[in-house]
Amino acid sequence: MRSDKAKTGPERAPHRSLLKASGYTDWEISxxxxxxxxxxxxxxxxxxxxxxxxxxxxxxxxxxxxxxxxxxxxxxxxxxxxxxxxxxxxxxxxxxxxxxxxxxxxxxxxxxxxxxxxxxxxxxxxxxxxxxxxxxxxxxxxxxxxAGVSGGKDVDLSNIFEAVGKRVAGLMTDDELRAIEDTTCPxxxxxxxxxxxxxxxxxxxxxxxxxxxxxxxxxxxxxxxxxxxxxxxxxxxxxxxxxxxxxxxxxxxxxxxxxxxxxxxxxxxxxxxxxxxxxxxxxxxxxxxxxxxxxxxxxxxxxxxxxxxxxxxxxxxxxxxxxxxxxxxxxxxxxxxxxxxxxxxxxxLRGVRVFDDNVIRPLENPYHAQGGLAILKGNLAPEGSVVKQSAVDPSMLKHSGPARVFDSEEAASEAILARKINDGDVVVIRYEGPKGGPGMREMLGPTSSLAGMGMDKTVALITDGRFSGASRGASIGHVSPEAAAGGNIALVQEGDTIEIDIPSRSLHLAVPDEELEKRRAAWKPAESVTDSLFLERYRSVVTSGSRGAVFGK
Structure with a gap:
């Protein structure tokens, strides 16, 4: 046993003594x-x-x-x-x-x-x-x-986050918000x-x-x-x-x-x-x-x-x-x-059976013919990006719209809650990747606010950060390379047209290559200031989201 290195032989008497100080017996230690x-x-x-x-x-x-x-x-x-x-x-x-x-x-x-x-x-x-x-x-x-129950319906954490958007949009009162707050997580x-x-x-x-x-x-x-x-x-x-x-x-x-x-x-x-x-x-x-x-x-x-x-x-x-x-x-x-x-x-799996064909459908009668996730690539995400296609309204599987560009989650959330985002927009949140954040934050706030306002069927959101599992809508994350690493998401400007085609697995910035090269020559990364030595150490070794944001050597 590996533990023999710490417990066996006369030279390990001090080790056993320390274990006995914790109340352990010889027969337990063995x-x-x-x-x-x-x-x-x-x-x-x-x-x-x-x-x-x-x-x-x-x-x-x-x-x-x-x-x-x-x-x-x-x-x-x-x-x-x-x-x-x-x-x-x-x-x-x-x-x-x-x-x-x-x-x-x-x-x-x-x-x-x-x-x-x-x-x-x-x-x-x-x-x-x-x-x-x-x-x-x-x-x-x-x-x-x-799951909780509110208004006779099952609810969970995503519902309370979306309720914040409804409250901002005037679709819910403070009392209604409090009621769901008290029942969502039972x-x-x-x-x-x-x-x-x-x-x-x-x-x-x-x-x-x-x-x-x-x-x-x-x-x-x-x-x-x-x-x-x-x-x-x-x-x-x-x-x-x-x-x-x-x-x-x-x-x-x-x-x-x-x-x-x-x-x-x-x-x-x-x-x-x-x-x-x-x-x-x-x-x-x-x-x-x-x-x-x-x-x-x-x-x-x-x-x-x-x-x-x-x-x-x-x-x-x-x-x-x-x-x-x-x-x-x-x-x-x-x-x-x-x-x-x-x-x-x-x-x-021998003898295992399905007890409800509506919850776990037969393969020949699925909710969607393809799996829940899709990997999109294109000039905006050469290494890939990720979307939960099963949570995207069919009307948003293909979308083209003007970029609304924000260099932090806070800036994007402020604009969303101030009702400054319009139907058809593509919200771009960058410098939130593994290095840029640092920490690759989840964007449940912005996505839930849009959903609560009823804009998840008209507005897309793209980020080099990531999304909570509770996010839904045309939310495309893990854009790689990230902005802090000089990815093309760093070159997007307000009003640029972004073309999303989930069935074709495409995420495209409709800007000529020559123009992108000009922008790259003038590009300077946005400063991400943190007073955390831990986060700075993390930033120095973490790799791309497309690689799992693991540590490099």
């Missing part, structure tokens, strides 16, 4: 050391209950012969960090989480890991650590929030739509790093506590058989996850996080592979924000495993990869 990473904090609603999940994991690890050693990591609530400086720190926290787990594991010679997780950057940060360390690992999420858990957190928890299940049910069992259901205990039991099986993340997750596993993503209509942030996970695993995964999967995988689940169903509905219909069963039957995923159950994908 067991496999299983790190249980608990990102509980009192801020994130998706994490406030993780002590409960962690205790279930630890109890099972202990019962099956392991020595559970709990330690924490940080986490950012993207919703609370949204629309202000806080969002600059969200994506950078992903690498910090990965690094902090590596430090704890390597410093203390742990044998295995159970990664308790739930919200946006915590999930990929933990998964990246699993690949980097490559010791037996199981991931277990805290589960999704239940329980703990990751926000109830197919936003980034829930999408990524589904992706971890599809990759095989988590047990069936990980992505969809609601946080408040007893089945979630039982799953936590199963995670503790399964990690001891993986330790006994020495099955590691890189034994489980292969290029075929990533292809499976991308196909599931397309079928679910998941968050655009998967095009950022799955390549980052693949990078940590040493497996190539490009935006072109997302595009290839989108072309051949139908969109069979209409989930909020683009549709009316919530994660609890997907759970009741059979969950991620039922989606995978449909895809396997259609030859759209591979059944051979191993999973943390110790069985293959195909073995896990």
């Amino acid at each position: 067991r496999p050391w299983v790190g249980v990473v608990n990102p509980y904090n009192a801020i994130i609603p998706g994490h406030v209950h993780l002590n409960r999940i962690t205790e279930g994991v630890k109890a099972a690890v202990y019962a099956f012969g392991g020595f559970p050693l709990e330690f924490p990591v940080i986490g950012v609530c993207d919703g609370i960090a949204m629309n202000h400086e806080g969002m600059k720190f969200s994506l950078p926290s992903r690498e910090l989480i990965m690094d902090s787990i590596e430090i704890m594991v390597r410093a203390h010679a742990l044998d295995a890991l159970v990664l308790v997780t739930n919200c946006d950057k915590i999930i990929p940060g933990m998964a990246m650590a699993a690949f980097s360390l490559n010791i037996p690992t199981v991931m277990i999420s805290g589960g999704p929030m239940l 329980t703990c858990g990751s926000c109830a739509g197919m936003f980034t957190a829930n999408t990524m928890n589904c992706m971890i299940e599809a990759l095989g790093l988590a047990l069936p049910g990980n992505g969809t069992i609601p946080a408040v259901y007893s089945a979630r506590d039982r799953l936590a205990k199963e995670a503790g039991r399964h990690i001891m099986m993986l330790v006994e058989k020495d099955i590691r993340p890189k034994d489980i997750v292969t290029a075929k596993s990533f292809a499976n996850a991308v196909a599931v993503d397309m079928a679910l209509g998941g968050s655009t942030n998967t095009a950022l996080h799955l390549p980052a996970l693949a990078h940590a695993a040493g497996i190539p995964l490009s935006l072109d592979q997302f595009e290839e999967a989108s072309r051949k995988t139908p969109h069979i689940c209409s989930m909020s924000p683009g549709g009316n169903h919530h994660i609890q509905d997907l759970f009741a219909a059979g969950g991620v495993q039922a989606v995978m069963a449909r895809l396997l039957e259609g030859g759209l995923i591979d059944g051979t990869p191993l999973t943390v159950t110790g069985r293959t994908v195909e073995e896990n």
Whole structure:
């Protein structure tokens, strides 16, 4: 065992003595050391209950012969960090989480890991650590929030953000806004739509790093506590058989996850996080592979924000495993990869069925013939950009309009809320990429304000930043190269015509090449001033969004 380096032999008597100071016995210390990473904090609603999940994991690890050693990591609530400086720190926290787990594991010679997780950057940060360390690992999420009910309709976080736009447009009163504010988020858990957190928890299940049910069992259901205990039991099986993340997750596993993503209509942030996970695993995964999967995988689940169903509905219909069963039957995923159950994908799916054909439609009757995401390229995004095409109104799949250019999210939000954006405009928010922000902020505020004002069917938004999984409309993000790196998005001027053609996968700035060269010769990057040494360090090493915004060497 790796832990023998810290516990075995007379020369490790000081080490054992320190462990005994924590109340541990010789027979406990002799067991496999299983790190249980608990990102509980009192801020994130998706994490406030993780002590409960962690205790279930630890109890099972202990019962099956392991020595559970709990330690924490940080986490950012993207919703609370949204629309202000806080969002600059969200994506950078992903690498910090990965690094902090590596430090704890390597410093203390742990044998295995159970990664308790739930919200946006915590999930990929933990998964990246699993690949980097490559010791037996199981991931277990805290589960999704239940949808709220307002005015007799199911609601979630996207509804309250859009309600702000309605209030500004005079379509909602203060009392109506307060009513939805008080009912939108009724329980703990990751926000109830197919936003980034829930999408990524589904992706971890599809990759095989988590047990069936990980992505969809609601946080408040007893089945979630039982799953936590199963995670503790399964990690001891993986330790006994020495099955590691890189034994489980292969290029075929990533292809499976991308196909599931397309079928679910998941968050655009998967095009950022799955390549980052693949990078940590040493497996190539490009935006072109997302595009290839989108072309051949139908969109069979209409989930909020683009549709009316919530994660609890997907759970009741059979969950991620039922989606995978449909895809396997259609030859759209591979059944051979191993999973943390110790069985293959195909073995896990035996006997799995769909309980609601409206929530998980048959392949021959999809919500859309193509997958949820589309990768657009053109002179405005030579390396690619990402749009959730399943959440775009059909009238906006093709759009041409004048650019309204802003060098920060704040400037764009101010113009939107001041009603200075007109029908037909293309709002361009730049210098918000990984380096430019720094931190590649999400733009849920601007997109939700436009939707709340009823302008999501008339106005497009393009950014080198990114979007929340709760965003909908013609919102095109991850434009690469970003403005701070000299991408053509930096050369757009007010009033330039921008042509969007999602079916043709095109994002084009209708400006002659000669004119763009003149502008480039005169271009000077906008200054992005921050007093954070952490963000400046991040800016110095982070790569393009098209590469997953991972760190360069």
